[in-house]
Amino acid sequence: MPAKRGTTQWTRPIRSKRSDSTWTIRAAEESDAGAIATIYAPYVQSTAISFEIEPPTMETMALRISRTLETHPWLVAGRGGEVLGYAYASTHRERAAYRWTVDTTIYVAAAAHRRGIGRVLYRALLDTLRGQGFQSAFAEIVLPNPGSIRLHESLGFKRIGVHEDIGFKLGRWHDIEYWKLGLADASAPPSEPVPFSTYVRTPAFAAVLVQRSQCGNRCKT
Numbered sequence: 001m002p003a004k005r006g007t008t009q010w011t012r013p014i015r016s017k018r019s020d021s022t023w024t025i026r027a028a029e030e031s032d033a034g035a036i037a038t039i040y041a042p043y044v045q046s047t048a049i050s051f052e053i054e055p056p057t058m059e060t061m062a063l064r065i066s067r068t069l070e071t072h073p074w075l076v077a078g079r080g081g082e083v084l085g086y087a088y089a090s091t092h093r094e095r096a097a098y099r100w101t102v103d104t105t106i107y108v109a110a111a112a113h114r115r116g117i118g119r120v121l122y123r124a125l126l127d128t129l130r131g132q133g134f135q136s137a138f139a140e141i142v143l144p145n146p147g148s149i150r151l152h153e154s155l156g157f158k159r160i161g162v163h164e165d166i167g168f169k170l171g172r173w174h175d176i177e178y179w180k181l182g183l184a185d186a187s188a189p190p191s192e193p194v195p196f197s198t199y200v201r202t203p204a205f206a207a208v209l210v211q212r213s214q215c216g217n218r219c220k221t
C-alpha cells in the first residue's frame with residue numbers, strides 16, 4: 001500500500017532567494033507518477049543516463065511506484081504540489097539470497113540541480129534502507145556522469161569496476177561503472193529486511209526524515 005501523505009514528511013528551506021522556496025521529503029505516492037515520469041522523460045530521450053529507450057507512461061510509472069513501495073523505499077522531494085526529484089531502491093537480483101542487496105536510483109529535475117536536493121534525498125534513502133535491514137546498495141552509473149560520481153563518492157560509495165560497451169543507445173556503446181556502499185556489518189545470519197510498506201509507518205522512518213531535516217546538507221554522513 002502506498003504511504004499516506006502527511007504522515008512522513010518534513011520541510012526545510014531550499015538554497016534559493018525565492019520566498020516560496022521550501023521543499024519536503026516524503027514517501028512517494030502513486031499520484032506522483034505523472035510528475036516523476038515528467039522528470040525522468042528527458043533523461044530517457046536525450047541521454048544514456050538511463051538505458052530505457054521509451055519514456056514510461058504515467059500509468060507504467062504508477063505501477064512501478066506501487067510495486068516498489070511494497071518492499072523498498074521510494075522518496076520524493078517536493079514543493080507544494082511540485083515534485084523536484086526522487087530516489088528509490090529496488091531488488092538487485094530476483095534470487096532469494098540477494099534479498100538484502102538493493103540497487104539505488106536518483107533523479108532530480110534539471111531546473112533544481114545543485115541545490116542540495118540530491119544529497120539530502122539520497123541520505124534519507126540510505127538511512128531508510130539501513131533501518132529496514134538491508135546489507136548493501138549498488139549504483140550503476142553510465143559513463144561519463146561526473147555529477148553522479150561525485151555524489152556517490154561523497155556518500156561513501158566505493159568504485160567496483162567498469163563493464164565496457166554494455167549498452168547501445170543514441171548511436172553508440174556505453175560503459176557502466178558499478179559502485180557499492182555497505183549499509184551494515186556483515187553478520188550471519190541477518191534478520192529479514194522489513195518491507196517498506198511496514199517501515200513507512202514506524203517512528204524510525206519519521207525519525208529519519210526529522211534527522212535529515214535538522215542537519216540537511218551539513219550532515220557529515
Ligand SMILES: CC(C)(COP(=O)(O)OP(=O)(O)OC[C@H]1O[C@@H](n2cnc3c(N)ncnc32)[C@H](O)[C@@H]1OP(=O)(O)O)[C@@H](O)C(=O)NCCC(=O)NCCS
Pocket residue numbers: 043049106107108109112113114115116117118119120139140141142145146147148150151154
Ligand atoms: C546526480 C544528481 C542526482 C545530483 O543531484 P543534485 O540535487 O544536483 O545534487 P546536489 O546539489 O545535492 O549535489 C550533491 C553533490 O553532488 C556532486 N555534484 C552534483 N552535481 C554535480 C555536477 N554537475 N558536477 C560535479 N559534481 C556534482 C557535488 O559533489 C555536490 O556537492 P556540492 O554541491 O557540495 O559540490 C542530478 O545531477 C541528476 O538528477 N542528474 C541526472 C540523473 C542522474 O545522473 N542520476 C544518477 C544516475 S546514476
